[in-house]
């Protein structure tokens with residue numbers, strides 16, 4: 001459904017009087033098969049939205065090629081647009097019209113009869129938990145309600161391929177869970193292909209058949225969440241010793257399971273290291289420690305997270321990168337505001353963005 005080769009996007013910017021070039025996307029290859037749900041992850045500014053905007057024909061690639069739903073994004077952009085749904089990060093609902101009218105107009109732009117669109121729209125309002133809001137103006141909706149309206153508009157024409165740019169940002173936990181169910185349903189019942197970006201790592205983990213991580217405009221990993229975790233991070237083993245004076249000897253022994261003593265962290269009575277397949281190697285370690293008279297107070301094993309994967313691949317934490325650069329000060333607690341609430345631009349069949 002998506003086949004991108006060497007996609008590049010550069011922007012010309014000014015810093016004072018100096019012209020500068022931002023290489024937002026720097027040679028992205030991406031393959032997404034029919035029926036896959038792919039989570040596209042990366043810190044703020046990594047190039048996710050820019051990649052999506054090229055794949056949805058809103059931005060012409062500076063270099064490289066992409067076919068989406070079988071059509072070339074530059075030479076067959078109309079066919080691409082007919083085949084996809086796109087929920088942009090900025091949102092697309094025009095705040096000055098009634099929500100239901102907006103949805104109906106949107107669906108009719110795809111050539112669907114009014115009656116069909118109205119019926120589908122009302123069903124989607126139910127599914128997205130927006131009952132009673134059909135005649136409400138988007139400007140009088142909450143941020144989360146507007147986000148759900150954006151999603152209704154992205155799905156109204158029943159596309160086989162959907163791009164969702166941070167679809168659950170600003171949604172409360174219940175609305176997030178509801179949308180997760182809906183995305184799973186789209187794939188399982190209708191075979192819809194989904195490419196979604198998110199900053200919620202639990203969401204990427206729970207929803208995605210495959211994770212693609214992008215950093216500074218380049219894809220740095222692409223695999224299932226499980227494979228990524230087991231290949232790049234290893235399990236974090238935390239030994240708590242009965243007596244802190246034994247920590248150094250315990251660290252020597254834990255070091256034999258990993259690259260050596262150097263990668264073992266000692267913190268008071270705690271000795272920690274990332275160990276590949278801890279489940280297999282721990283029994284031997286525990287016997288060894290016991291034999292050496294090193295008594296343990298407790299032992300903890302933490303499965304790696306996607307953040308650990310990112311840290312291993314790039315040397316930076318996805319969370320650190322976000323909190324350092326995110327101007328909205330968003331946190332990963334599921335209780336944040338959307339990055340942009342209801343852009344005040346009229347919608348087109350895909351979004352409210354202008355085509356360049």
Ligand SMILES: Nc1ncnc2c1ncn2[C@@H]1O[C@H](COP(=O)(O)OP(=O)(O)OP(=O)(O)O)[C@@H](O)[C@H]1O
Pocket residue numbers: 011012013022023024042043044045046047048049050051089
């Ligand atoms: N129109 C533009 N002009 C100049 N620079 C731009 C433009 N659009 C994006 N950029 C820059 O390109 C880089 C990638 O931006 P992009 O929006 O693709 O990131 P992102 O991965 O979607 O980040 P976020 O998680 O914050 O949404 C950033 O450095 C951004 O500042």
Ligand SMILES: [Mg+2]
Pocket residue numbers: 048049050089165
């Ligand atoms: Mg973005």
